[in-house]
Amino acid sequence: MKQTPKTNLFNEHRTHKIVIIGSGKVGTTFAYTLLLYGLAGEIVLIDVDKERTEGEVMDLKHAIPLTNPTRIYQGDYSDCQGADIVVITAGTAQRPGETRLDLLKRNIDIFKHIIPQIVQYTCEAILLVATNPVDILSYATQKISALPASRVIGSGTVLDTSRFRWLLGNHFSLDARNIHAFIIGEHGDSEVAVWSSANIAGMPIDAYCRLMGCEIPASQREEFSKQVRNAAYEIIQRKGATFYAVAAGLARIVESILRNQNSVLSVSNMVLGYYGIHDIYLSLPAVVGEHGIEHILELPLSRSEAKALCTSADVLKNLLGQLEI
């Protein structure tokens, strides 16, 4: 059997292998982002729609001479062998008249089909889930795979946090990368904007406002939180789906794992005991490195933020209670 080379001419380091399950809008945009960043030496796409995936792979391959030397191909589950990270973006869309719960049950069934096939070929890879509802499906992935929770991660509120930071950066006319502020909890309607510790280069937002003679009144804060919460609805209403920012978020998580950057990212992970929340996946700031989740950080929260986080956990617990995983 021909061995896949682990290094190549252009990269003296071991090349990284990323498998993407689901080559729809999110999966292929993520593959393209990986290609542009040159993060992986090998990218495998797996999808039930083989013809479209073949077309996606052809299109992506034609960008290789213009971007980064990468092996991109359509594969099957046996290609999960040797993967560093398997990213799951496969899912089904809501049918007319279908409830969110019915959709969730159908996605759980898809995951019951996908996850055992992944772990049949790899127990070493980190699994990164993007399919919605991401917290529930990350929880299901951990339970079905029986992998350590540190190696089953949901993209969580990485996207929402990015939206929040962009809004604040835009408001203050500042580089959003200098804004440190998190959205935590469910990736969805009950998510929580953590204003109490939001800061600009270490300076609390209120102190920055005093220094600069500007302000961000309570009504404006509520409006920003609402805009973050409703961003996906607003985008879907206009263009049918969201995929660029989530793809960038997935690439950011993958970069932190592959390069062992220990970046603090609001990924979804198993919460065991923080803020009294137990046995549930939701987003809290976590250190993400080569082992997956290295630590979860217990961010100091105001009383109202802590209460909202517990309500968010209750929403997810309630949903989980209606499912058979």
Ligand code: NAD
């Ligand atoms: P899409 O419909 O374009 O792609 C889904 C793909 O999954 C399709 O190509 C489909 O053929 C494939 N698929 C379905 N069943 C499969 C199976 N059993 N095995 C393999 N592949 C299978 O959808 P999309 O726009 O790419 O979105 C994908 C998911 O990502 C959705 O659940 C969406 O809500 C979610 N999403 C998450 C975030 C986030 O922040 N976590 C953001 C945007 C979208």
